[in-house]
Amino acid sequence: MYYPEPISKLVDSFTKLPGIGPKTAVRLAFFVLNMEEDDVLDFAKNLANAKRELTHCSVCGHITDTDPCRICDDRERDGSIICVVQDPKDVIAMEKMKDYQGKYHVLHGAISPMDGIGPEDINVPPLIERLKDEEVKELILATNPNVEGEATAMYISRLVKPSGIRISRIAHGLPVGGDLEYADEVTLSKALEGRRDL
Numbered sequence: 001m002y003y004p005e006p007i008s009k010l011v012d013s014f015t016k017l018p019g020i021g022p023k024t025a026v027r028l029a030f031f032v033l034n035m036e037e038d039d040v041l042d043f044a045k046n047l048a049n050a051k052r053e054l055t056h057c058s059v060c061g062h063i064t065d066t067d068p069c070r071i072c073d074d075r076e077r078d079g080s081i082i083c084v085v086q087d088p089k090d091v092i093a094m095e096k097m098k099d100y101q102g103k104y105h106v107l108h109g110a111i112s113p114m115d116g117i118g119p120e121d122i123n124v125p126p127l128i129e130r131l132k133d134e135e136v137k138e139l140i141l142a143t144n145p146n147v148e149g150e151a152t153a154m155y156i157s158r159l160v161k162p163s164g165i166r167i168s169r170i171a172h173g174l175p176v177g178g179d180l181e182y183a184d185e186v187t188l189s190k191a192l193e194g195r196r197d198l
């Protein structure tokens with residue numbers, strides 16, 4: 001091979017990151033070689049700590065370093081509304097908007113029959129359990145506006161509807177096929193405000 005082994009191993013590690021092709025991986029690896037040793041050690045430590053110290057909240061599924069997470073634990077927030085999202089990054093996008101005072105449920109994915117992903121493979125069963133235990137008045141389905149996100153919203157809606165809980169879907173204004181996490185705060189705020197009942 002062209003590179004000494006430690007470099008090719010580092011290049012391999014960078015290639016595992018999303019959006020990093022072989023050329024960028026080589027560039028990053030050489031960049032690391034020129035960094036201050038302390039910065040490199042910090043970087044490695046932060047990577048390991050983030051992985052080790054973060055877990056999923058046993059209530060809502062959001063990433064957290066406390067269990068339950070700070071959002072679930074916050075008594076100021078309205079526990080009668082749960083916003084269902086696909087990814088922890090969506091919770092962060094919603095929180096940045098600052099308009100939402102309810103709670104969340106993170107599915108960690110979406111139903112996708114094409115990929116063999118059913119409701120049991122994502123965080124749906126714990127949501128159904130939560131609805132039995134908690135006094136929930138409204139479920140806002142904020143899954144992504146693409147085929148999988150819509151299928152997931154429809155599935156949950158059908159499952160929960162008989163219980164009489166109000167079910168709403170965030171408005172499209174969000175780019176079709178786009179992820180919630182990439183929506184800007186104004187768009188997201190409008191999408192939430194314009195939610196329609198299912």
Ligand SMILES: [Zn+2]
Nearest residue numbers: 057060069072
């Ligand atoms: Zn939580």
